[in-house]
Amino acid sequence: MPRLNNEDWRAAARAALPRFVFDYVDAAADEGLCLQRNRDDLDRVILTPRVLRDVSRLETGIEVFGRRWAQPFGIAPMGLNGLSWPRGDEVLARAAAAHGVPFALSTASNARLEDLRAQAASGIHWMQLYVMHRGLAEGLVERAARAGYEALVLTVDVPVSGNRERDVRNGFRVPFKPTARFLFDVARHPRWAWRMARAGRLDFANLRVEDAPGADSASLQAALLTRAMDRSLTWESLSWLRRLWKGPLLLKGVLHPDDARRALDCGADGLIVSNHGGRQSDASPSAIAALPGVVRAVGGRAPVFMDGGIRRGNDVIRALALGARAVFLGRPLLYGLASAGATGVEAVLSQFEAEMQRSMALLGLENLDDVPGSGLVNDPDLS
Numbered sequence: 198m199p200r201l202n203n204e205d206w207r208a209a210a211r212a213a214l215p216r217f218v219f220d221y222v223d224a225a226a227d228e229g230l231c232l233q234r235n236r237d238d239l240d241r242v243i244l245t246p247r248v249l250r251d252v253s254r255l256e257t258g259i260e261v262f263g264r265r266w267a268q269p270f271g272i273a274p275m276g277l278n279g280l281s282w283p284r285g286d287e288v289l290a291r292a293a294a295a296h297g298v299p300f301a302l303s304t305a306s307n308a309r310l311e312d313l314r315a316q317a318a319s320g321i322h323w324m325q326l327y328v329m330h331r332g333l334a335e336g337l338v339e340r341a342a343r344a345g346y347e348a349l350v351l352t353v354d355v356p357v358s359g360n361r362e363r364d365v366r367n368g369f370r371v372p373f374k375p376t377a378r379f380l381f382d383v384a385r386h387p388r389w390a391w392r393m394a395r396a397g398r399l400d401f402a403n404l405r406v407e408d409a410p411g412a413d414s415a416s417l418q419a420a421l422l423t424r425a426m427d428r429s430l431t432w433e434s435l436s437w438l439r440r441l442w443k444g445p446l447l448l449k450g451v452l453h454p455d456d457a458r459r460a461l462d463c464g465a466d467g468l469i470v471s472n473h474g475g476r477q478s479d480a481s482p483s484a485i486a487a488l489p490g491v492v493r494a495v496g497g498r499a500p501v502f503m504d505g506g507i508r509r510g511n512d513v514i515r516a517l518a519l520g521a522r523a524v525f526l527g528r529p530l531l532y533g534l535a536s537a538g539a540t541g542v543e544a545v546l547s548q549f550e551a552e553m554q555r556s557m558a559l560l561g562l563e564n565l566d567d568v569p570g571s572g573l574v575n576d577p578d579l580s
């Protein structure tokens with residue numbers, strides 16, 4: 198059966214992956230209300246088409262920090278991509294480069310940041326930073342600069358891990374203790390098991406013991422899986438990072454307009470409005486609902502991006518119409534990756550491209566510069 202949309206890919210990923218992996222990718226915090234809110238609020242953004250405009254040639258490209266993106270979307274940072282498919286980070290980064298869109302590598306990647314940068318050399322590379330402790334973070338930032346990453350994304354919505362009960366029930370932790378249920382789960386997915394066995398050992402490749410002399414590797418790896426972060430990170434600490442990283446610095450996970458203002462005052466060059474795909478606080482507003490307030494607070498001083506719940510081309514335009522410069526795609530790409538590796542990722546990115554173009558034509562948009570403030574959005578509460 199052809200896979201035409203996110204639900205098709207999600208169903209294919211559910212079939213392909215052992216339950217503990219699918220749950221890790223798919224699940225959200227607590228009751229999953231925030232995850233659902235991301236979708237519900239996007240669905241409520243109604244776009245009114247304009248007609249009889251020349252849409253014979255559509256321009257989907259945008260410019261961000263002096264680089265041309267072929268589409269107004271990129272691939273969000275996601276940890277443990279190598280569980281969905283062997284060398285998942287590389288597969289995603291290569292596909293992003295081929296489509297002219299950025300790829301953000303997670304601190305919790307399975308590819309080492311230097312190797313990844315070398316393997317998809319022509320792409321637009323961003324590095325996401327988790328601060329578990331400052332010394333470790335400094336090392337990562339220096340390595341990212343040396344390897345040629347173009348922007349640094351500090352994720353600020355993980356002072357502690359969200360409560361993901363599906364992971365807890367599945368016993369998903371380091372060191373991993375295989376239970377009978379786990380072995381049964383894996384045995385029911387022999388193709389996944391075979392691929393993983395051939396790929397060899399999987400770890401958080403950026404945090405090996407040589408990266409943190411004196412630390413013990415197992416506890417570092419476990420801390421990253423449970424997202425045991427430096428809880429004392431504050432606005433004041435941001436100047437420390439600002440001094441270390443000379444390129445564009447973005448904060449990911451900002452939802453409040455006052456935080457947006459403060460971020461810029463502290464030297465951030467851009468913001469990603471995000472609730473981590475509903476994986477952190479289940480009480481958070483949806484990213485799309487938080488976006489207009491942040492955009493107003495920023496007042497054009499820096500680009501504002503968003504992620505969370507983007508599943509169709511229309512969703513991309515919805516976010517742009519509410520002031521986002523571009524969006525990031527999360528789970529849809531992992532569903533594609535898990536179902537069919539590079540072919541799946543390629544198909545999902547192509548579907549987004551095709552849907553975007555269709556949406557633009559149907560809405561009467563020749564290019565994307567005119568989208569914000571174009572009066573496309575019906576609801577005055579939103580725009």
Ligand SMILES: Cc1cc2nc3c(=O)[nH]c(=O)nc-3n(C[C@H](O)[C@H](O)[C@H](O)COP(=O)(O)O)c2cc1C
Nearest residue numbers: 222273274275276303352473474504505506527528
């Ligand atoms: C499996 C998975 C792992 C993730 N890992 C990270 C991460 O390491 N760092 C980070 O900043 N965000 C991480 N995120 C959040 C994404 O960057 C993004 O905010 C979210 O997936 C967007 O929502 P969507 O999946 O509904 O599109 C992760 C999300 C998923 C689904």
